[in-house]
Amino acid sequence: MDLEDSIAAVLAQRGCRITPEIIRAIDTFIAVVEDNFDSRGRDRDAEDVDDPTDQDPSPTRMIDCPHCGERLPIALDLTSGEQDGIQDCEVCCRPIRIRYAVEDGHVSGFRAEGS
Ligand SMILES: [Zn+2]
Numbered sequence: 001m002d003l004e005d006s007i008a009a010v011l012a013q014r015g016c017r018i019t020p021e022i023i024r025a026i027d028t029f030i031a032v033v034e035d036n037f038d039s040r041g042r043d044r045d046a047e048d049v050d051d052p053t054d055q056d057p058s059p060t061r062m063i064d065c066p067h068c069g070e071r072l073p074i075a076l077d078l079t080s081g082e083q084d085g086i087q088d089c090e091v092c093c094r095p096i097r098i099r100y101a102v103e104d105g106h107v108s109g110f111r112a113e114g115s
Pocket of ligand 1: 068093
């Protein structure tokens, strides 16, 4: 193991005789260090899962593409009244006309059609 050799070399440079007991002590030391690395990695992963900022807050609605029939998520803009726009299908790349009205953050009259 490279780490074990490095530690043994440092000890030898400082005048320490490398005995089987020293080698076992180095092995124990390396095992403790590696355990700490592992637990820190698990903690970081858990924080990522629980982090609420990972969630996408933008509202979407699933539609069927009027050209190819593929189900697609359409991002909704809930900030203003009448919405009328073109969004290209992610699958067939043809334009879809998206129309809807927004009242108090609620979508009504949603229509998705080929243009
Ligand atoms: Zn399509």
